[in-house]
Amino acid sequence: MFFNMSLTKPSTNNQNSIKSLADKHMKMVDNFVSELQQLDVKLWIEGDHLRYKAPKETLTHDLLAQMRDRKEEILNFLSQSNPTNANSHGSLIAQPEKMTIEKVANLSYKDFVSHYLNPLHPVVITDAIKDWKALSTWTPEYFKKNYGSKEVTVDAQRYQLRNFIDLVLASTEEKPCSYLKDTDIPGLFPELLADIEPTLLYSQYNRLLSPMLYMPAADPIKQRNAFLELLIAGQGTKFPILHFDYWHLHAFIMQVYGEKEFTLYSPVQTEYLYPVDMSSNRSLIPDIHQSDLEQFPLFAKATPLKVIVKPGETIFVPSGWWHTTRMLTPSIAVTMNCLTNSNWDKFSQDLTRDLVNSLTSSENRQSRLTILESNISSYLDNLGRLLASLDPNQ
Template sequence: MSLPKPSTNKHNSINSLVNKHMKMVDKFVSELQQLDVKLWIEGGNLRYKAPKEKLTPDLLAQMKDRKEEIINFLSQPHPTNTNYHGSLIAKPENITVDKVANLSYKEFASRYLNPLQPVVITDAIQDWKALSTWTPEFFKNNYGSKEVTVDTQRYQLRNFIDLVLASTEEKPCSYLKDTDIPGLFTELLADIEPTLLYSQYNWLLSPMLYIPAADPVKQRNAFLELLIAGQGTKFPILHFDYWHLHAFIMQVYGEKEFTLFSPVQTEYLYPVDTSSNRSLIPDIHQPDLEQFPLFAKATPIKVIVKPGETIFVPSGWWHTTRMLTPSIAVTMNCLTNSNWDRFSQDLTRDLVNSLTSLKNHQSRITILESNISSYLDNLVRLLASVDPN
């Protein structure tokens, strides 16, 4: 028995409705294009970049309401409207890092924090005393006897500073990192005030959040750390910050070049494993393309950060640095609603791994993971209740 043929009129009517709907979406997308709004899909989510004066609250609301429609439209390999040229979609290689000043927190949240876009803010720490006092000589003269660990080796700070000042592109010194400012240089906290405006809703500082796997001092101060290195020194690892935390790096002295890769390029960056935030590539400036052939497809985004400037590196963005001069910087991490989901996944994984052993039954692990997830789900509701974002 043959199946009845669908009604031609009904079929045409459906096609007409689909085409009409697509034209409406295309029209809206074209209007965004005329406003120089760039859109792209990242990790299944809609991302955007636009001049601040172009995105009105009404337009932002429309983009939010029509998010799924826009994602479906951009996902099509050949959009139906012949006027569409693809120039609306921002490819990773076309994304640059803005340098901005006089940025309100609301503007920062809407343009960079929530869309997960890096930015350099040129005046965020303009009132810090450290800008006029912190130099390599300052640390050598005032804290020379302090002991610091650099790449597992212990130094008196004065001796390490000598290495920093002698560092060259050909013979770079090691990189002082993971140095807790509140613990080792408590009295210098006054030099880096006021607190960064753009981290004012940092959930890491909330007493409601307790991370047993983190150092309590670092947790209270949002992993506030000192970075010192010499000319030619490179950060040793291409990475994104642990637990998918956001990072603010405040450049106090000297200049450094940041190289960033969008999370959509992860497949080209050879993570150690599927859950790792570290790349296997030892030096992206001189990569072994026989060993890491996919890296040839990755497109870096480079930006030079100067004294007094602050770079925001969003959750999941791969990055590394190279010192152009002797350099002193302060870094801190940040947790908000914008990176909570990935943070909670990472934290749950680490807690489960630390609280179980191979002798545990899988059922116990599943129950533990469920309890942790339930706790974090309830916690995020409390944190979000006091966060305007």
């Protein structure tokens, strides 16, 4: 038995039938999108990903399942639609520059996953660390009195902490001090860990903590603590780099003392932000508050999201979101990173690149490159599926 595989031109009837089926299918997608619109669900395309944002309690388990199952259809529908005038779904497509950063309280982990983690949308959670002892004890004077003799490195300079705190307290908008960052709490201040318990609810199922995950150029102890770091700076100090977190990791910044202004840019605005190179997480723009538009003319098109984070508040900065900060007062904060199913693909790409670069010498780089990339990518794909199976929310 054999089949005749010769190609023939479809008849007019067949063409009409195919078109009719396609139109009917598109209508079904249109109806589903309309249903989402009536629920005030906002959708947008970010790269090749479908992103969404919805009012609390709107997306039922069934609707979320339908969105996952029909993701490719919705992506195709949105890509063919002109949000300005093509159809009634213009208000459905949320432009990043029109978003806001909400402040929310009493946020369940399930709602965090569905409304912020999976859609990769930043949020400020006002009561996530309400039980931390640090909120009532950590002040610049506290660190000066109890840890003044500790040595810290700030911008490649060594200080006794008491001397750096003096600079923090004297810092002004006109003469800001340097920024204490990259300071490992478990390594340098292990006794402070008791002050920042319980562990942040929204960081559960953090894959950075998996012993199966190897990350080059990362301190294994820091990785096992989700890169938990102490941040201290004075009024007027700015974080020195517009960036997104390395390996496309999510970031939680818990503000313990003082107020800090965050400026964020969605990943879709990357083309306006002058990354150092195509794979870099750092911008060439030295100061977004005093940018040279002659040198960086596209930056004029970038629209920031700004929010002031106050003591006791936690900001979630999703994977790939560019951000920087400015201190409004002397400030003490804690930062940690997080890896979940929502940023696993981007993380895997970054990690694969770094592993290949670290394992391949210049002499045989080209001959081993393809094999290494294939093996590493396959391993991470399998590891991602395994870790996803352990997370009931994915």
